């Protein structure tokens with residue numbers, strides 16, 4: 140394999156994984172970030188985010204001299220550079236449209252320093268037309284622009300990068316697209332070579348489909364409750380159909396995280412701008428918002444016996460706060476959205492999450508006070524609400540927790556727990572999608 144000289148701008152979940160994995164494939168990679176403290180820590184091999192194998196790959200890359208970290212995008216550009224990956228944030232901006240200011244800031248910084256023949260690759264999730272816009276902003280005929288959206292999932296980022304379901308590369312410059320596809324050749328994944336606009340839209344199309352699938356299952360859960368049917372059996376039966384598959388068929392407190400909420404909103408904006416009313420997607424977003432309120436109603440019913448009951452001054456213990464298991468990311472976490480609704484209803488909240496230390500100072504956690512272990516969490520609570528599907532919650536010592544709670548009530552918004560174990564331990568259990 141031909142080792143390329145690559146720069147990766149942005150060292151978050153996507154950028155650091157991209158940099159460390161490309162170095163592990165033998166390329167020479169320099170990673171840049173605006174945050175100088177983060178860069179200092181990374182240069183010492185200290186990885187802030189919780190991702191299996193990531194710290195190991197960073198350490199290996201540093202030791203082999205194939206990975207380095209620099210402060211600021213401009214510092215990553217040298218005369219040997221062949222490829223620049225942009226992995227900066229594209230958060231939800233005004234009206235739901237993706238905010239491209241970080242992408243633009245990086246282009247400003249690197250425009251004049253790029254050696255002729257460099258390929259600028261957009262890995263961030265960006266609206267259709269961004270490759271075009273990037274070309275305009277670069278004002279460099281001798282630099283190609285390629286769209287190569289990333290599909291990794293937090294919690295399994297390294298695994299997903301090295302074992303992708305597919306590689307998507309889009310560009311109006313065929314030879315540059317092939318060069319980028321070649322970087323991944325060793326991974327043996329199916330590769331979709333297309334134009335830039337299609338690659339950009341493909342990423343949103345995939346994420347919006349996943350969001351719709353989840354909203355569909357949450358709607359089915361509600362229907363099952365009303366009809367006295369059992370969602371678990373229904374999704375099992377649906378999942379055996381290879382056209383549907385087992386993944387993303389679990390009900391939950393509503394989808395969240397740093398991608399699905401912003402990507403669904405951005406897709407609505409993209410559709411609006413094309414004068415297309417994407418009603419199916421709008422309904423999936425509405426269903427998701429409703430799901431949060433539905434969880435609060437479930438808590439009210441479980442604790443007070445009726446939907447209108449008051450939660451004022453009741454103490455509720457939240458099991459899990461991250462947006463999903465195996466990550467420490469709380470961005471747009473449904474757990475925190477539900478916590479905010481419970482707080483508004485007057486409840487007092489304590490939280491425990493295996494990935495968050497009790498002394499963590501995160502403004503996003505609002506009024507939730509963190510504790511260090513599940514027994515402390517359960518002490519004197521009126522109910523435990525399971526919000527994140529951490530596998531270890533299944534094997535908690537539920538009898539021990541039953542001894543310390545004020546009232547033995549569990550609302551399981553992920554259908555994670557074994558309801559028989561809970562009942563034997565003295566708890567009442569409420570899940571989603573069944574009459575129980």
Ligand code: NAD
Nearest residue numbers: 149150151152153172173226227228229241263264289293
């Ligand atoms: P992140 O917030 O974890 O990381 C972004 C990094 O970019 C941060 O370290 C930040 O300091 C740095 N940065 C910001 N502005 C910069 C600048 N001007 N110069 C240099 N560095 C800068 O974000 P992320 O989760 O890695 O997401 C990045 C992009 O990838 C987004 O478009 C996101 O939608 C997309 N994406 C994310 C995931 C995911 O699971 N997180 C998956 C696929 C795609």
